[in-house]
Amino acid sequence: MSTLDDRPANPAIGEVRPNKRGGVAALIQSPVAIRLGALLILAIGLSLLHLSGRVFWQGLVINLGIFMILVLSLNLASGFTGVFSLGHIGFMALGAYGSAILTLPLAKKADYLPNLPAWLASIHFDFYLGPFPLGFLLATLLAAGLVAGVALLVGLVLMRLSGHFVAVATLGFLVIVRVILFNADNFTRGSRTFSNVTPYTGLWWVWFWAILTLYVVWRLKYSAYGRAMLAQREDALAAQAVGLAIMPPRLLAFVVSAFFTAVAGSLYAHFITSFSPTVFYFDLTFRVITMLIVGGLGSVSGSVLGTVVIIALAEALRRLEDVTLLYGMSQITLAVIFIVIILFRPNGLLGRREIVLARLFRKGGEPSP
């Protein structure tokens, strides 16, 4: 708790800055160095995991990264602006199907989706730049860009609503996406499994996108754009009284959030390689919202923490399930944990606070005065 930044600023602590110390110590403790250090540690961890060849753990860490993108995006759209979206998994589904159609090999496409329009049937994003699958990146960007466009249209209508109304309306969007996916046989094979997707997604891909999402969400939060989002969440009338229109910050959050959610969809599609519309529904929606609420609405580090906690718990409980043979217990336990957190820490583990890396380090390295 000592590293949370919501405490009233204590000038006595604030003054003890590393600049009084030697150059090297100051350098090591600068925020930039600490962030680079954290990235380096993550990179080393991923490399070790990559080299270890342990497929199970690699899969778990990939899942962790995908969920982190989903939770961070939902936090941007819902936690920052207070406009709660229950429809985000719809964007994920569109991102998954959109990118998968683009990267599907031509032969498979002819065989698999014979009724695709000609221009789409002849597209295959399989180009490489050396060993780098540029096609996958482009397919992901293209799908996510289209989804962002859809989000803009949806948002222009739905972001006028607030509170319960917007939750119900976005839920309607999720249902609409599902119905479309089931019925657009020519593109999605309807209710049949969409498989044979090239397994491009690996540790590096997922964590590149996860860190990028984290970075963008963090930057937005501590900028005029983020302040506008938070201000209109706190009091829409007061926000207008200080010259802020309500729609632009909401739309920005919604569209950027939909973009990254669609990216997560693309990563997911190229990770599990076969899926059907049923995957993208209430179950997944509930799981992402649980992570978000457990971490704390509006807290970026809370989203990271919430994702890690729930993924770890779910995995531990699943193993326990295998031993005790009490199948279904893990889901019930997770739901109970969710209820307990809502009851006793309604603002989540971190609330609106943030864990600041720099402070973690400084505290540790500081000799007591």
Next chain:
Amino acid sequence: MPLLQVIGLSKSFRGVRALDGYTLQLSPLSIHGVIGPNGAGKTTLFNLLTGFLKPTSGTIHLLQQDITHAPAYRIAQLGIARTFQNIRLFGNLPVIENVKVALQSQFANSLWATLISSRAFQQNERELEARAEQCLELVGLTSQRDQEAHNLPYGEQRKLEIARAVALNPKILLLDEPTAGMNPNETDEILHLIRRLRDELNITIMLVAHDIPLIMNLCTHIQVLNYGRLIAEGAPQTVRTNPEVIAAYLGQAKYA
């Protein structure tokens, strides 16, 4: 030329005339008071002037510009700031952030500059922070800068709301009962603050209050509303002795 010119402003709520044919010529650097019994239409007037309500008829001009149908956020940007009768802060945000929100349109950054955290962006944010600190200093809230706004005592919340409005760099500041619920000491502080805003920052003030001595003491010009109509207007001394005003406040019987 008047700073704010209002002609024939009316607002009906389902047939009830909350404001009827209101007219105003607000001259620069005046401190203009609007008084009247409860339900006289004072807050409705403020909501109309700041774009939170749309008038049934009439026009509002800020300098030469017609702002009758402009949205609230636009009017705020154009130079009419306000406070609310029941304080409206961004409660879960720190005090300094409350002020920064109002300042930030003067320190705009592109989305791209924000994302890459360019030099210009960092410079802008530093200036924004410095300006925000000046605004807090003006109302004496410097030491509370990192508190969440809802944790401030009532009187300081009022001051923060004024600091936030001043941060907009407005031409006109509309204060809706700025001293409501305050003790004489705090009322005195607000009175001095309002004078400073006019004298040092050249902000024209328009305020609604129930505190008649305060109004008489502070204002250069007064309007009296009753049942949505202007019943008197002029310098404090003339308004004070106007029989219609006395009747509105004390009841018809005494006047008759």
